[in-house]
Amino acid sequence: MAWFGLLDCNNFYCSCERIFAPALSTAPLVVLSNNDGCIISRSQEAKDLGIKMGTPVHLIQDLIRQHAIEVFSSNYTLYGDISARVMNTLSELCPVVEVYSIDEAFLDLSIFPSSELETFARNIRKTVRQWTKIPTCVGIGPTKALAKVANRIAKKNPAHEGVFIIADEATRLAALQDYEIGEVWGIGRKYAQMLQANGIETAQQFTELPDEWVKSEMTIVGLRLLLELRGQSCLPMLSPRTLSKNICSSRSFGASQTNMENISEAVSTFASKCGEKLREQKGCAGVITVFLQTNRFKPEQPQYSKSQTLNIPSPTGNSAELIKYALHGLSQIYRAGYEYKKAGVIVTGIIPDDQVQQSMFDNGSRDRWDQISKAMDRINGKYGRDTISFAVQGTKGKRTWQPRAERRSAAFTTDWHQLPKVSMSD
Numbered sequence: 001m002a003w004f005g006l007l008d009c010n011n012f013y014c015s016c017e018r019i020f021a022p023a024l025s026t027a028p029l030v031v032l033s034n035n036d037g038c039i040i041s042r043s044q045e046a047k048d049l050g051i052k053m054g055t056p057v058h059l060i061q062d063l064i065r066q067h068a069i070e071v072f073s074s075n076y077t078l079y080g081d082i083s084a085r086v087m088n089t090l091s092e093l094c095p096v097v098e099v100y101s102i103d104e105a106f107l108d109l110s111i112f113p114s115s116e117l118e119t120f121a122r123n124i125r126k127t128v129r130q131w132t133k134i135p136t137c138v139g140i141g142p143t144k145a146l147a148k149v150a151n152r153i154a155k156k157n158p159a160h161e162g163v164f165i166i167a168d169e170a171t172r173l174a175a176l177q178d179y180e181i182g183e184v185w186g187i188g189r190k191y192a193q194m195l196q197a198n199g200i201e202t203a204q205q206f207t208e209l210p211d212e213w214v215k216s217e218m219t220i221v222g223l224r225l226l227l228e229l230r231g232q233s234c235l236p237m238l239s240p241r242t243l244s245k246n247i248c249s250s251r252s253f254g255a256s257q258t259n260m261e262n263i264s265e266a267v268s269t270f271a272s273k274c275g276e277k278l279r280e281q282k283g284c285a286g287v288i289t290v291f292l293q294t295n296r297f298k299p300e301q302p303q304y305s306k307s308q309t310l311n312i313p314s315p316t317g318n319s320a321e322l323i324k325y326a327l328h329g330l331s332q333i334y335r336a337g338y339e340y341k342k343a344g345v346i347v348t349g350i351i352p353d354d355q356v357q358q359s360m361f362d363n364g365s366r367d368r369w370d371q372i373s374k375a376m377d378r379i380n381g382k383y384g385r386d387t388i389s390f391a392v393q394g395t396k397g398k399r400t401w402q403p404r405a406e407r408r409s410a411a412f413t414t415d416w417h418q419l420p421k422v423s424m425s426d
Contacts, residue, residue: 002233003117003140005094005107006147007124008155009086010135012103013041016082017072019133020412020420029070032057034403035252036073073405077385081413085132093124098237106144108237114167121163141166144235145228148185149175149203172231176204186225191218203229243283243350249273250344254404256295257340263292264327265394266401270345271326272393275319275373278347284315284356286349288322290329295341304340306333315349315356318366318373322347323390384415 009015013031018024028045032038039055049067051060057071064071083102090097096108112120121138128136139151146166153175154164166172182192184203194217200206207229215223224234249270257263267290278285291307308329316322326345379388386396393399410418 001110001114002142003109003112003114004142004144004147004233004237005109005117005121005138005140006100006144006151007090007105007107007128007136007138008151009083009103010137010155011041011043012083012134013072013074013079014043014046015134016075016079017070017409018043019082020409024070027070028067029072030057031072031074032407033074035254036404036406037252040074071407073408075405075408075411077411077414078409082132082134085413086128086134086136089128089131090124093127096237106147106237109140117165117167118163121165122161125162135162137162139164139166141172142231143228143233145185145225146172146175146231149179149229152179152183169231173204176207176229177202179203181206184225184229186221191222243281243352244277245350246346246348247274247277247285247350248344248346249277250291250342250346251401251403252342253340253401255400257401258336258338260334260336262394262399262401263334263340263343264330264392265399266343267326267330267345268323268390268392269394269399270343271322272319272390274345274347275317275322276377278317278350279353279373279377282317282353283350284317284353285322285347286312286315286351287347288312288325288329289346289348290326290333290343291346292330292333292340292343294338302338304335304338306335308333312349314366315351316366317353318369319376320369320373320390321366323392327392384411384417 014029017029017031026045027043028049029043030039030046030051031041033040037056039051039053039057042051042053046069049063049069051063063069079102087097087099087105090105090107094107094109095111098106100106109117109120117140121140125136125138128134137151137154139147139149139154141147141150150164150166154160154162166175179202181187181195181200181202182189184206187195195206200209207226209226211223211226214226227234251266251270253266271288274285287309289307289309293305294301294303296303310325310329312321312325376388380386389396412418412420
């Protein structure tokens, strides 16, 4: 019988911060979005104080002072590295792992008899905690959707001690009976509103709908979800070689930008990051989009928002080529006289790098730049991000467009200069 597990890291960003600050293990803690704007991760202690996801931090300053809440700027370099360590740990323990997000992974547990599932789940939680210091929850079910349901139940109910298994029909019905439709994996806000308008409040009520109605109102994707919640597996494990459909790198600027040179530095950096992500998954992109926008939260200022999409004649994954096309796109949409707040680069049309059809006009420079990009990846992987970069990205530490991050912790695991120091006394 097919069994799917879903391991989810608890309050992941906050848990990462606690690894190197064990004194904060029981303190209320929050992590902020880019530019230290809104709350994007909360420890359980912060949740218990009533702090909601997405709350602007400036609105709860009194609460922060009153309860001595620890506040951190987002540190994606740290979170990405810890995520990789968690996923590598899972790969050591489970033969097939599908990384779903930075803090979630599906596990193919079909090789285990049902009687051994709980023992394995508890062992994997214990090992991940021991090797990475990250607390997790595991949900198991006969389909991916039911594993998602089981995971949420494991997380929300402390009595289950981090593990919940939907192993039979009675458990499936009981789990879906009180499961709000808006919390179901794949049910977005609009579909949830539509279903509620039709009297569907729980996942169990959703599974009782006619197949044809669901397919008509929610397409084949909705029908697959319906069958998954009924216990019929429709969503297999994805191969690690499966490529993302698109990759985006964007940031809100730390301060509004009017200078084309500064914005070019930012766009070049975003394009370079897209290249890094493409190479990580051995992909090449055939389409690149650049966008630029002012601050919509300041309506008293002149507003402008524009994007430009360019086709890349021969799909590429090297950063130099992506930067070239990104800057060309930027030159077409930049307009003087505006205070820009955000820019970004999106690459699409992604194919495996071994399926790229070379242009007859290639003169060998592409291969050289591919090798240069890979060499840069190795150097930055060993000595820390942006140890080496393209000149057009500007000088590290002097980029005026960089987001505010006044409370960012150190790059404890990815920068030799920021490794934790241990002092020993006699």
